Amino acid sequence: MYGGGTPNAHHAIEGLNLSVAEGELLCIVGPSGCGKSTLLRSIAGLITPTGGQVKVEGNLVRQTPDNLAVVFQDYSRSLFPWMSVADNVALPLRRKNMDKRQRREAAQEALESVGLEGAGRKYPFQLSGGMQQRVAIARALAYRPTLMLMDEPFGSVDAQTREDLEDLVLKVRGHHQMTIVLITHDIDESVYVGDRVVVLSKAPAHVVGDLKVDLPAPRDQISTREHPDFVHLRAEVGRLVRGHATV
Amino acid sequence: MYGGGTPNAHHAIEGLNLSVAEGELLCIVGPSGCGKSTLLRSIAGLITPTGGQVKVEGNLVRQTPDNLAVVFQDYSRSLFPWMSVADNVALPLRRKNMDKRQRREAAQEALESVGLEGAGRKYPFQLSGGMQQRVAIARALAYRPTLMLMDEPFGSVDAQTREDLEDLVLKVRGHHQMTIVLITHDIDESVYVGDRVVVLSKAPAHVVGDLKVDLPAPRDQISTREHPDFVHLRAEVGRLVRGHATV
Amino acid sequence: SSGGDPNTSAPPSADAAGGLEKTQLKIATLPAIDSAAIYVAIDQGLFEKEGLEVTPQVVQAAPEAIPMLVKGEIDAMFGNYVSMFAAHDKQALKLRILAEGSRAAPDSLSIMALPDSPIKTPKDLEGKTINVNVLHNFQELALTQVLKANNVDPATIKYVQVTFQNIMPSWKGGQIDAAYLGEPMVTAATATMGARKILDPASGPAAEFPISGYVGTQEWYDENPKTAAAFQRAIHNAGKLMANNREVVAKVLPNFTQIDAATAATVTFPYFSSNDNPVRLQRVADWMLEAKWLTKAIDVKTLMSPTTSG
Amino acid sequence: MRTAVFRVLVLAGLIAVWEVATLLAASPFFPTPSTIVTRMHAMWFSGSPATLFLTDAAIGNILPSLGRMALGFAGGALAGVLLGLAIGLSARVYDYLDGVLQFLRAIPPPALVTVFLVVFGFGMRMQLAFIVFSIVWPVLLNTADGARSVEPLHLQTCQAFRLSRAERLLRVVVPSALPKMFAGLRLALSLSLIVMVFSELLPGTTNGIGFQLTDAYSTFDLPAMWAGIVLLGILGYLLNELFLVVERRVLAWHHAARDLVG
Amino acid sequence: MSAQTLSPVRPASPATRWSRRAAGALAFAALIELLSRTGLADPEFLPPASEIVVRAVTLLADSAFQAHALTSALAWAIGLCLAAVLAVPLGLLLGSVPIIDAATRSVVEFLRPIPSVALIPLVALVIGTGLQHRVALVVYASLWPILYNTMYGLRGVDPLAKESLRSYGFGPLSVLLRVSLPSSAPFILTGVRLAAGVALILTVSTEIVAGRGEGIGVFIFFAGIAVPARMTDILAGVFWVGLFGVAVNALLVWVERRAFRWHHEQLGERA
Numbered sequence A, B: 001m002y003g004g005g006t007p008n009a010h011h012a013i014e015g016l017n018l019s020v021a022e023g024e025l026l027c028i029v030g031p032s033g034c035g036k037s038t039l040l041r042s043i044a045g046l047i048t049p050t051g052g053q054v055k056v057e058g059n060l061v062r063q064t065p066d067n068l069a070v071v072f073q074d075y076s077r078s079l080f081p082w083m084s085v086a087d088n089v090a091l092p093l094r095r096k097n098m099d100k101r102q103r104r105e106a107a108q109e110a111l112e113s114v115g116l117e118g119a120g121r122k123y124p125f126q127l128s129g130g131m132q133q134r135v136a137i138a139r140a141l142a143y144r145p146t147l148m149l150m151d152e153p154f155g156s157v158d159a160q161t162r163e164d165l166e167d168l169v170l171k172v173r174g175h176h177q178m179t180i181v182l183i184t185h186d187i188d189e190s191v192y193v194g195d196r197v198v199v200l201s202k203a204p205a206h207v208v209g210d211l212k213v214d215l216p217a218p219r220d221q222i223s224t225r226e227h228p229d230f231v232h233l234r235a236e237v238g239r240l241v242r243g244h245a246t247v
Numbered sequence C: 001s002s003g004g005d006p007n008t009s010a011p012p013s014a015d016a017a018g019g020l021e022k023t024q025l026k027i028a029t030l031p032a033i034d035s036a037a038i039y040v041a042i043d044q045g046l047f048e049k050e051g052l053e054v055t056p057q058v059v060q061a062a063p064e065a066i067p068m069l070v071k072g073e074i075d076a077m078f079g080n081y082v083s084m085f086a087a088h089d090k091q092a093l094k095l096r097i098l099a100e101g102s103r104a105a106p107d108s109l110s111i112m113a114l115p116d117s118p119i120k121t122p123k124d125l126e127g128k129t130i131n132v133n134v135l136h137n138f139q140e141l142a143l144t145q146v147l148k149a150n151n152v153d154p155a156t157i158k159y160v161q162v163t164f165q166n167i168m169p170s171w172k173g174g175q176i177d178a179a180y181l182g183e184p185m186v187t188a189a190t191a192t193m194g195a196r197k198i199l200d201p202a203s204g205p206a207a208e209f210p211i212s213g214y215v216g217t218q219e220w221y222d223e224n225p226k227t228a229a230a231f232q233r234a235i236h237n238a239g240k241l242m243a244n245n246r247e248v249v250a251k252v253l254p255n256f257t258q259i260d261a262a263t264a265a266t267v268t269f270p271y272f273s274s275n276d277n278p279v280r281l282q283r284v285a286d287w288m289l290e291a292k293w294l295t296k297a298i299d300v301k302t303l304m305s306p307t308t309s310g
Numbered sequence D: 001m002r003t004a005v006f007r008v009l010v011l012a013g014l015i016a017v018w019e020v021a022t023l024l025a026a027s028p029f030f031p032t033p034s035t036i037v038t039r040m041h042a043m044w045f046s047g048s049p050a051t052l053f054l055t056d057a058a059i060g061n062i063l064p065s066l067g068r069m070a071l072g073f074a075g076g077a078l079a080g081v082l083l084g085l086a087i088g089l090s091a092r093v094y095d096y097l098d099g100v101l102q103f104l105r106a107i108p109p110p111a112l113v114t115v116f117l118v119v120f121g122f123g124m125r126m127q128l129a130f131i132v133f134s135i136v137w138p139v140l141l142n143t144a145d146g147a148r149s150v151e152p153l154h155l156q157t158c159q160a161f162r163l164s165r166a167e168r169l170l171r172v173v174v175p176s177a178l179p180k181m182f183a184g185l186r187l188a189l190s191l192s193l194i195v196m197v198f199s200e201l202l203p204g205t206t207n208g209i210g211f212q213l214t215d216a217y218s219t220f221d222l223p224a225m226w227a228g229i230v231l232l233g234i235l236g237y238l239l240n241e242l243f244l245v246v247e248r249r250v251l252a253w254h255h256a257a258r259d260l261v262g
Numbered sequence E: 001m002s003a004q005t006l007s008p009v010r011p012a013s014p015a016t017r018w019s020r021r022a023a024g025a026l027a028f029a030a031l032i033e034l035l036s037r038t039g040l041a042d043p044e045f046l047p048p049a050s051e052i053v054v055r056a057v058t059l060l061a062d063s064a065f066q067a068h069a070l071t072s073a074l075a076w077a078i079g080l081c082l083a084a085v086l087a088v089p090l091g092l093l094l095g096s097v098p099i100i101d102a103a104t105r106s107v108v109e110f111l112r113p114i115p116s117v118a119l120i121p122l123v124a125l126v127i128g129t130g131l132q133h134r135v136a137l138v139v140y141a142s143l144w145p146i147l148y149n150t151m152y153g154l155r156g157v158d159p160l161a162k163e164s165l166r167s168y169g170f171g172p173l174s175v176l177l178r179v180s181l182p183s184s185a186p187f188i189l190t191g192v193r194l195a196a197g198v199a200l201i202l203t204v205s206t207e208i209v210a211g212r213g214e215g216i217g218v219f220i221f222f223a224g225i226a227v228p229a230r231m232t233d234i235l236a237g238v239f240w241v242g243l244f245g246v247a248v249n250a251l252l253v254w255v256e257r258r259a260f261r262w263h264h265e266q267l268g269e270r271a
């Protein structure tokens, strides 16, 4: 997958060369406004790069690739206010060969996995910010995509929930052979969940660091974070990010 | 200030008793969906508690208190899409005795302080998520309120920018005698910027911890975070939060 | 090629104005041949001679002018008696007939059938659909009498209201079986479509049936008796002029109707009254009472003034 | 509940003012409300219990009018929604139809009566065509507007999950356009009542509220004319209330989301 | 005016779009021409499009027609402006003060369905029959689209945007003017666009029904009562009315795109 585009109206990213292996969990960190969300949209085929190409599984992305799920940064706007939370989660499943009951069950299961078992019948605007974000995550998880794009998916949840969700993503990835691209501002998180961490410079974005994370699996919130490699990598990513900050 | 309300349609918070001293920077942490944002809205007088009272400077809050600024969790929706970024920041200044030029200058200054000097003439939807969030912060800062309420204000910015903004808030607070209530999910952050950290339980929220942070001023990103008290407090808050998580 | 108010009125002559309560009159008229008298009177300087300056205002139908009359925006109007008597009966206004206007002349109204229609005789009209401009108007009133005289049951006729410009398309499209036409459509239908005349609604008991006249309110009349008399004289004098001179009529028609000179030369004109006669008008009121269009009898004589023109 | 009482009070007050004003004016053109109501009762609502107290005149005029209106409204609403969606969704369809539709929208129906007559013939068909033609525009324009202003992130979400066109349309575009659509429908509903009256002035009409109204007008039966006007007002009011009930059900999410803040 | 719709398509060039519009118009004209020429519709009552257009063009030089057209345009413009000036504040009031809405709704909804045909004589009785008569009816009819769209527009405003301003201590009026109004402005303008069409129809229709004075409707009326009716004149008049409607709509759309650029750009539309 090569993201090297300058999307339509705004030249957000330029000369960016990046590839993700199948089944990999790639974390992208980079200063605010550098073009991470734009890159994600290009991969999803939501905007067409003016130059450069995006390939998924060797095929050029012209349209949205199959079996893709996205968790948008602006999660509250990506939920449909006229549907209950459960319907929001179940909606994409219509693309799968599932009958109504199966869809409902899958949605319920996904909601449980993000700690929202009781919220299915509520409407999105009746939820707190963090709960809405978890609904968006549940929607993507229920879909069981082969490629999952997540744009700062845990930004609005508390520390404990965040850790649980990180582990959930790792677990799901293990079970259902998934490629995941995850954008985050949390350096610890990028190292903890990533197989690889790519650090972008400020706009126009280019890759300033591409670190392989070779931490022992399965990862664990306590032991992994104490691992000397973790501490080292985290410092390394921190240094790279700080070298290209905006303020 | 006593927040003990059950807002209109949903009983979000119950039996909560909390006070902030003038000039204090109070951090609130708590599990997702426990009612932090609701509490903030009650303080701001945007919703009327069904029971309990909120007092600001000894007066019962029935309406929005004077000289208040709020940074909403859902920052992107709180910006006005029909105005340029600079106009968005300058708008509340109409409440102050400032002429047009002064307002423009104050807005420009605030935008610079959050690292957005070049974005004044853009529209909010032309900015990245983190940039929009910083616009919302700039708007609150430019207003120079005596009471500032911030709901996860740094959730969408990168690590470096986040640290810079934390320091900015500390600096501004020092210069302009301000009371600040800041909701965050980042435990380190709560200890680093707060004079006091209040930990809420999950809904219906009550206070499970109220810690005075007695770290030497001025705080510093390197030395403060290495201070033994910091490490201790952080662990303490972490323990309290984890005891009441949702997943 | 387009319509509008013709402003052909001449300035009033100073000598004749003596004694009149009011010299400038606004009169609502209809864009139909019937209201020709007022235009002829203007054209021939007859109002001027009486010291009057008359401005005609074309309206589409009499009911529209009545509010204007009541409000005093106009001094008098040209209206059909059926409408005016109905309005008087319902107390929408206190009627005063200022001068008689038109009466139906033979062949100026006609029930017609298309060449290939099965309708041949008046009897064939039974159970058929016939158009009228407005329901419950003089067209129905006259036809009812004539049908009775022809041994046709008037109750079997179905009347539908069709506006003027839609008569031809509805007739051709078969939506009406026979057409109730007035001039100039009678002439046009005969000439261009070969339509046949089945019955003249202005014959027999309805011969010279009074159609329309110039009316005002009783209050206005009480305030302006001399002006009213002068107006009546001018209209009657116009009627006299028109009685034996088609030319004066044809000349003014394009001013207020959409009838061009060529058609004007061939159409049948109605009779233009040159005096007021309560007896023939009483007939209209009586028939209306018979048809239950009035709640009580109207004594027409009390609404009219004697003819003063020479 | 309190607002309902309040509303009734306001209404009662206004009727009282009306009664006094018309009594004082004593103009035959403005009969008193009590005269009008008496007339309405005599004309329409003094029938036998078997016909729900409706008189023959009511059955022969009010019901056909309502039927015409309902059919016309349904047709116009359907056409407006479909065309509006097509135009709002497809730039191509929009380009092709925009000029012609804007042209047609500006045309005063009375000028076209003859053309309608030639194309549709007398009676019901022409009346329906007339009503549909007149009320389709607010629905169409508002629907197109709504379909065009769907939250972009919603569309991107659909696209990311590769929802089919039909799913996008039915589950995302239509719901987001619904609030605006309803604004158009509400306009169209009141309009359909008005146009229904207009349509009953068309050639060949033999019954209906509008027919009775103009007949009363041309024979100067002013209380009957006012009875017609008041009946239309009442019908309009009732239809609007009914509409709001439906709207509140369909747009429950919308109202709830918007009413959050006091 | 392509939104980012069901599927993303590259926006067509202005040339393509204009040629599409022209094609649409031509197809419509061809349909009429065909209906008439083949006799499917009686050509006496539906003359071929070409004849109508030719007649319309020659009418342009007719000074009487010009006068008619100007009078109508004037009545239309006055009526529409008055309607907008009345309806927007009224809509803001009704849309933001529920008690007033509740108090007036029964009256408004009662008055609203009363057709202007029924009102013509009564309005004439109350305010006379001059230009003011026509204007009053136009205002009455075109008030509603603006009023309703304003009220519905207000309801669609994001509550968080309102909260933001309120939190800075702005009063309800400021919130109304600075947030609710701009945010619902695009929808209000749609209402004005609707009203412009309604006003045009009402202007001409009232003229046709009244059948006196000056105005395109009067021109049409007189062409209608001629024997035989001058259908070509009627439809030529209709042609100009329609074209005027197209022009007004285009103008309003243009204004909308300039004034509410944020709205359209945010939706990912391209001009």
Ligand SMILES: Nc1ncnc2c1ncn2[C@@H]1O[C@H](COP(=O)(O)OP(=O)(O)OP(=O)(O)O)[C@@H](O)[C@H]1O
Binding pocket: A009, A010, A011, A012, A031, A032, A033, A034, A035, A036, A037, A038, A039, A073, A203, B125, B126, B127, B128, B129, B130, B131, B156, B157, B158
């Ligand atoms: N619609 C638009 N029009 C013009 N410029 C835009 C538009 N959307 C984004 N941009 C610009 O593109 C750049 C990259 O934006 P993007 O949202 O990809 O940043 P990001 O890396 O996701 O930032 P953040 O971490 O703050 O979310 C920003 O500088 C932004 O101003």
Ligand SMILES: Nc1ncnc2c1ncn2[C@@H]1O[C@H](COP(=O)(O)OP(=O)(O)OP(=O)(O)O)[C@@H](O)[C@H]1O
Binding pocket: A125, A126, A127, A128, A129, A130, A131, A156, A157, A158, B009, B010, B011, B012, B031, B032, B033, B034, B035, B036, B037, B038, B039, B073, B203, D260
């Ligand atoms: N409009 C509403 N109707 C019903 N319930 C609501 C509504 N808004 C919020 N709630 C409920 O109130 C509770 C508290 O919400 P609030 O937004 O205050 O949480 P929070 O502490 O800010 O959470 P987060 O950290 O996720 O933002 C939640 O459980 C939510 O479901």
Ligand SMILES: [Mg+2]
Binding pocket: A036, A037, A038, A073, A151, B128, B129, B130
């Ligand atoms: Mg982003």
Ligand SMILES: [Mg+2]
Binding pocket: A128, A129, A130, B036, B037, B038, B073, B151
């Ligand atoms: Mg919150």
